[in-house]
Amino acid sequence: MQIQKIVVPVVALVIAVAGYRAYGWAGLALVAGGLVMWQLLHFTRMLQILKKAANRPIGHVDSAVMLHAKLAAGQPLLHMVALTRSLGLLESPKDTQPERFRWTDTSQSSVLCVFLGGKLQSWELTRPATEAPAAQTDDAALAP
Numbered sequence: 001m002q003i004q005k006i007v008v009p010v011v012a013l014v015i016a017v018a019g020y021r022a023y024g025w026a027g028l029a030l031v032a033g034g035l036v037m038w039q040l041l042h043f044t045r046m047l048q049i050l051k052k053a054a055n056r057p058i059g060h061v062d063s064a065v066m067l068h069a070k071l072a073a074g075q076p077l078l079h080m081v082a083l084t085r086s087l088g089l090l091e092s093p094k095d096t097q098p099e100r101f102r103w104t105d106t107s108q109s110s111v112l113c114v115f116l117g118g119k120l121q122s123w124e125l126t127r128p129a130t131e132a133p134a135a136q137t138d139d140a141a142l143a144p
Helices: 002-023 025-054 064-070 077-084
Strands: 099-104 110-116 119-126
Touching: 002 025, 025 077, 064 077, 064 099, 064 110, 064 119, 077 099, 077 119
Parallel strands: none
Antiparallel strands: 099 110, 110 119
């Protein structure tokens, strides 16, 4: 994540310089407009994801097993919120790294995700203990 903080501004600066050298101030204005549009698209996507998550309970997911199957290391927290359509229930102390969020479904299965620097590092599926099914007796078999 640290390299993105350096590479993205450097690439934007290189494109701005190339636009200025090729077309002067008009090229620089075009590049600046493109960069602003790119930022607005990301901002709009983030707002739409958070708007959908605001209408759901914190830490709830439709199916923890299906969420567990869709996870991959390195996914950003915003992508997780988009997958679950819910904010995760914070289980670690606030503002500490790594962050731990839990999503639980109606059957009490849950996925605990560990994020370091906003990227998914590890996850664990926890399912509730199931009781052994009671032995079914057939009334016809018991009759003499």
